[in-house]
Amino acid sequence: MSQGPVVQIQAGTSLRGKQVYAKEPKRPVNAFLGIRYGEAPIGQLRFKPPKPAGIWQGExxxxxxxPAASQNIKNTQAGSRPFRVMSETSEDCLFLNVWTPNMNPNAKLPVLFWIHGGAFVEGTGQIYHGTAICNYQDVVVISINYRLGAMGFFTTGDAVAPGNLGFLDQIEALKWTHRHIHKFGGDTSNITISGESAGAMSVGFLIMSPLAKGLFKRAISQSGTVTYPKDAYTYQEITRIIDRKLKRLGFKGQTSQEKLDFLSGMSAKHINTKVSLFFGPPVIDGTFLPDSPSNLYKQDRYNKVDYIIGFNSHEGFLVTRMVYAGLGIEFKLDDRATFKQYLRRLVLHNYRNNQDKITDAIMEEYVGDFDFRDSERATQLFSDIYGDMIFISPSLAVAKAHSACCDTYIYMYDHRLRVSPKPEWIKADHGEELVLVFGEPHQTSFPQYFTEEEQSLSHTFMSYWANFAKSGNPNGSGLPKWPKFNKSEEYMNINTNPQSKRKYNATRMAFWTDTIGQLENGHFSKY
Known part of the structure; x- marks a missing residue:
C-alpha cells in the first residue's frame, strides 16, 4: 500500500489515508476517506435502522x-455546488470522511461534523472537502453520507417501518465519531454539528431528538430549520401521501408489511426515479422525534446547545426551479392567474390550514397590483415569497425560540460571487455560501475563479465557524463583532464588508409571524 498517514483504530486494525494541501501555507492535512461507519443497508437491512460497522483486521x-447514497444522479448534477460533483452511488453508502491537521491523540481539536443537503433525496458528503478549513483553523472536519429518499425516509406509519432512517444514520455516524475521533486528534467532548438546506434541517431535528442527547455540543444551520414551514409530518399525514403514491405505482395490497414488501422488491434505480421525490421531512415517530418541534420548544424538551442559524438574501431562486422541475412542471410566470396557481401549490404543500386565505394574503402582501408584463420582476417576486416562506421567516422563528435557552447567532449572507451566472438582481442564492465556508478559494484547484475580496471573505466565514466550534462564540481577533441574537434581534450581515444589523426585513417578517401565523392557527411561526 502507498505511503500516507496511518491511524490505529484498535490493536491490529488501522486506516491509511493521504496528505492533501490547501493553497497557502502548504502544510499537510491528513485525509481519511470512505470510512465505513455502518454495515451495508442492503438485503435484509434495507429499511432497517443502521447497524454499526464491524471491526476488520489489518490495514x-x-x-x-x-459511494454516495443511492439517488437520481440526474437531479443531483443540476444542484448548486459549482466546483465538485459526486462519483458513484450505491445503497451501500454509510461512509464518512475525516480531515485533520494534527494526528496527535492529545491534540483535542474541535470537530466540525458536516451533514450535506439535497432535499433528503440527493447529495453526498464527498463534495465538501475539509482541507482548507483544517489548514487555516486547526479543526477536524467530518463529512458523512446517509440514506436518502425512500431508502432513508419511507415509513408505514407503525412499527413495521417506523421511518426516519436517514436521521438514525446521522446519529450512528455521530456515535462513530464519539468512539474514534480522538484517534485523529479530535475532541470527543467538543463536536459541532453543521449542515446546509436538508443538512441544516437535519441539524435542527437532531437538536429536537432525545436519541442525539450528549452527542454534540454546538450546532450550525445554514439555510434550513426544523420548520419548512411544516415542521414535521404525523404518521397519518405521511401515510396518506405514501399510500397515494404506491397506488399510482401499482400497489394492490393493504397491510404495512405488504407495503414494505412491495418497495423491498423494487430496484434502487426504480425507487429513485419513481418514488423518492415523495419523501423528505421527518415523521413524529415517538422515538427519534417525540413530538412536533413547535411543541418540543414550548415544552422545553430539546437539546440545549449554542446555535448559529443563517440564510442567504435570495434563497428562493434556485429552489423554485428545482422543485418545479422535479414535478415535471414548466415554471413560467405569464400572468396573475398562473402566478397564483403556482403559489397555491406551494401553500398547499407547506400549510395545513386555511390555504386559500393564506394564498390570498400572500398575493396581497407581495404582488398587489403588479403588472405581469415584466416577467423578470414576476420571477423575483415569486423567489422572494419562496425564500421568505421556506427559509428566512422560519429561521428567525427558531432563533427566537432557541435564544431563550442558549447563545444564538443569526447571519444573512448577501455577496454576489464573481462567477455567478444568475440574473443581476440575485446576490446570494440558496447554497452559494458553501464555497466560501469550505474555503474553495484556497483549494489548489479553484482560486482562479475568485477575487481577492472573495478569498478574504472565505477566511472570514472559516474563522467565524471555527471560533464558534472552539468556544461557542464566533468572534475573534480581526473579525467584525457578531452580537448574540436577543430581544433586539441583531444579526450579522456577512459579505465583503460584514456588519451587524437589527430586525431583518421587519415589516415582511411580521407578515409571516402575525398574519400567516394566525391563519395557520398557531403554527410554529407564531411561537
Missing part, C-alpha cells in the same frame, strides 16, 4: 471516497 485503504 484498510482510506484514500478514496465511498
Amino acid at each position: 484498510r485503504d482510506a484514500t478514496q471516497f465511498g
Whole structure:
C-alpha cells in the first residue's frame, strides 16, 4: 500500500489515508476517506435502522471516497455546488470522511461534523472537502453520507417501518465519531454539528431528538430549520401521501408489511426515479422525534446547545426551479392567474390550514397590483415569497425560540460571487455560501475563479465557524463583532464588508409571524 498517514483504530486494525494541501501555507492535512461507519443497508437491512460497522483486521485503504447514497444522479448534477460533483452511488453508502491537521491523540481539536443537503433525496458528503478549513483553523472536519429518499425516509406509519432512517444514520455516524475521533486528534467532548438546506434541517431535528442527547455540543444551520414551514409530518399525514403514491405505482395490497414488501422488491434505480421525490421531512415517530418541534420548544424538551442559524438574501431562486422541475412542471410566470396557481401549490404543500386565505394574503402582501408584463420582476417576486416562506421567516422563528435557552447567532449572507451566472438582481442564492465556508478559494484547484475580496471573505466565514466550534462564540481577533441574537434581534450581515444589523426585513417578517401565523392557527411561526 502507498505511503500516507496511518491511524490505529484498535490493536491490529488501522486506516491509511493521504496528505492533501490547501493553497497557502502548504502544510499537510491528513485525509481519511470512505470510512465505513455502518454495515451495508442492503438485503435484509434495507429499511432497517443502521447497524454499526464491524471491526476488520489489518490495514484498510482510506484514500478514496465511498459511494454516495443511492439517488437520481440526474437531479443531483443540476444542484448548486459549482466546483465538485459526486462519483458513484450505491445503497451501500454509510461512509464518512475525516480531515485533520494534527494526528496527535492529545491534540483535542474541535470537530466540525458536516451533514450535506439535497432535499433528503440527493447529495453526498464527498463534495465538501475539509482541507482548507483544517489548514487555516486547526479543526477536524467530518463529512458523512446517509440514506436518502425512500431508502432513508419511507415509513408505514407503525412499527413495521417506523421511518426516519436517514436521521438514525446521522446519529450512528455521530456515535462513530464519539468512539474514534480522538484517534485523529479530535475532541470527543467538543463536536459541532453543521449542515446546509436538508443538512441544516437535519441539524435542527437532531437538536429536537432525545436519541442525539450528549452527542454534540454546538450546532450550525445554514439555510434550513426544523420548520419548512411544516415542521414535521404525523404518521397519518405521511401515510396518506405514501399510500397515494404506491397506488399510482401499482400497489394492490393493504397491510404495512405488504407495503414494505412491495418497495423491498423494487430496484434502487426504480425507487429513485419513481418514488423518492415523495419523501423528505421527518415523521413524529415517538422515538427519534417525540413530538412536533413547535411543541418540543414550548415544552422545553430539546437539546440545549449554542446555535448559529443563517440564510442567504435570495434563497428562493434556485429552489423554485428545482422543485418545479422535479414535478415535471414548466415554471413560467405569464400572468396573475398562473402566478397564483403556482403559489397555491406551494401553500398547499407547506400549510395545513386555511390555504386559500393564506394564498390570498400572500398575493396581497407581495404582488398587489403588479403588472405581469415584466416577467423578470414576476420571477423575483415569486423567489422572494419562496425564500421568505421556506427559509428566512422560519429561521428567525427558531432563533427566537432557541435564544431563550442558549447563545444564538443569526447571519444573512448577501455577496454576489464573481462567477455567478444568475440574473443581476440575485446576490446570494440558496447554497452559494458553501464555497466560501469550505474555503474553495484556497483549494489548489479553484482560486482562479475568485477575487481577492472573495478569498478574504472565505477566511472570514472559516474563522467565524471555527471560533464558534472552539468556544461557542464566533468572534475573534480581526473579525467584525457578531452580537448574540436577543430581544433586539441583531444579526450579522456577512459579505465583503460584514456588519451587524437589527430586525431583518421587519415589516415582511411580521407578515409571516402575525398574519400567516394566525391563519395557520398557531403554527410554529407564531411561537
